[in-house]
Amino acid sequence: MMDRKLVSLVSAFVLAGTMTAASAQEVTLRAVTSFAEGTQFSKNFERFIDKVNKDGKGVIQINYIGGPRAIPPFEVGNAVRSKVVDIANVTGAFYTNLMPEADAFKLINKPTAEQRKNGTWAYINELHNQKLNSYYLARQFVSVPFHIYLNKKIDKPDFSGLKIRVTPVYRDIVQALGGTPVTTAPGEVYTALERGVADGYGWPILGVFDLGWDKVTKFRMEPPFYSVEVNVLVNQDAWKGLNDAQRKVLSDAALWLEGLDASESEGLVKAERERQAKAGIQQIEFTKEASDAFLKKAYDVAWDSVIAKSPESGKKLRALAGN
Ligand code: 173
Incomplete structure (x- = not known):
C-alpha cells in the first residue's frame, strides 16, 4: 500500500x-x-x-x-x-x-x-x-516619408486659418506655419475631414486608401518630409x-x-504616388526655395522641441541622426 x-x-x-x-x-x-x-x-x-x-x-x-x-x-x-x-x-x-x-x-x-x-x-x-x-x-x-494633405489650396507654405489633424509628428511644423493643430487617432481622420473639423491632415505617403481617405482628400503638399x-x-x-x-x-x-x-x-512609394494621382489627389508644389525653407524649418522646429523637452538625450539623438 x-x-x-x-x-x-x-x-x-x-x-x-x-x-x-x-x-x-x-x-x-x-x-x-x-x-x-x-x-x-x-x-x-x-x-x-x-x-x-x-x-x-x-x-x-x-x-x-x-x-x-x-x-x-x-x-x-x-x-x-x-x-x-x-x-x-x-x-x-x-x-x-x-x-x-x-x-x-x-x-x-x-x-x-x-x-x-x-x-x-x-x-x-x-x-x-x-x-x-x-x-x-x-x-x-x-x-517612407510624411506629407501634409489638404482640402484647401495654398500657394506657399502657410497654414494660417487652416485646421490640420496632427499627432506629435506634425504638431510643431503645423504650428510654426500658422496652422491650428487638432490631434486625433488615425481612426478619426475620415470623420474629421468629412465634417470639416479638419481642413487637412498629416500622414505618410503610404496608407491613404486603407481607410478611404482618398474620398475626402483633394491635395497632397510637396515636398515629403521626415521618416x-x-x-x-x-x-x-x-x-x-x-x-x-x-x-x-x-x-x-x-x-x-x-x-x-x-x-x-x-x-511602394512610387506606386502610391501614381495611385493618388489617378484617384484625383493633386500635388501642391512650391518653388525650390520655398520647399527648401519648409524642410529646414520642419527639421529645426522638431529638433528644437525635442531638445527643449529633453536637452541631454535630444542632443545625443541629434548627433546620432547627423542632421
Ligand atoms: O499620423 C499619424 O497617426 C502618425 O503619427 C503615424 C506615424 C507613423 C505611421 C503612420 C502614422
Whole structure:
C-alpha cells in the first residue's frame, strides 16, 4: 500500500517535471498593433508574426490580439510598458507622453543596418529600457516619408486659418506655419475631414486608401518630409524571461522585418504616388526655395522641441541622426 502510494507520488512529480520542461520550451507572447489590422503600417508586423509562428514552432509563438479595437492607439505604449501585452507594433509618436524623446525618431533617417552599427539602435534601446520597460526589437519604414494633405489650396507654405489633424509628428511644423493643430487617432481622420473639423491632415505617403481617405482628400503638399518610424517593442520582463533560442527567433525575424524597408518601400512609394494621382489627389508644389525653407524649418522646429523637452538625450539623438 505504502509502496504504491510512493510510486504514484513519484510518478506524479516526474510527470509535473516533464510538463514544466515542455511548457518552458514553447512560450506564447500576446501582440497588438496601434494601426488598424491589415492596413499599411500593420501589414509587415503581421508578416513578422507569421514568420515567428513558422520559424518558432515548439520554441516561441505569437498570439495576435489585433489593433485599435483591442487597445486604443495612444494607449499601446503604456500597455507594453505594464505588460498588458508582451509585444507591440507602435510608432513613437503614440507614446511621447511616456518618452518625449520618441518625437525625435522621425528625424532619424539613416538605414536601420547603419543605425545598428553606429550606436543609434543601442541608445534608443536604452531609452526604451528606462522609460517604456521594453526592448526595442525593430524599426520599420525608415525610407517612407510624411506629407501634409489638404482640402484647401495654398500657394506657399502657410497654414494660417487652416485646421490640420496632427499627432506629435506634425504638431510643431503645423504650428510654426500658422496652422491650428487638432490631434486625433488615425481612426478619426475620415470623420474629421468629412465634417470639416479638419481642413487637412498629416500622414505618410503610404496608407491613404486603407481607410478611404482618398474620398475626402483633394491635395497632397510637396515636398515629403521626415521618416516614418513604426517600432516593434517587447516588454522587458517578457524579453528577460525568454531563453536564447526564443530570443534568436525574434531577433532574426526583426532583422528580416527591417530588411523589408530596403527591398520594398521605394517601389511602394512610387506606386502610391501614381495611385493618388489617378484617384484625383493633386500635388501642391512650391518653388525650390520655398520647399527648401519648409524642410529646414520642419527639421529645426522638431529638433528644437525635442531638445527643449529633453536637452541631454535630444542632443545625443541629434548627433546620432547627423542632421
Ligand atoms: O499620423 C499619424 O497617426 C502618425 O503619427 C503615424 C506615424 C507613423 C505611421 C503612420 C502614422
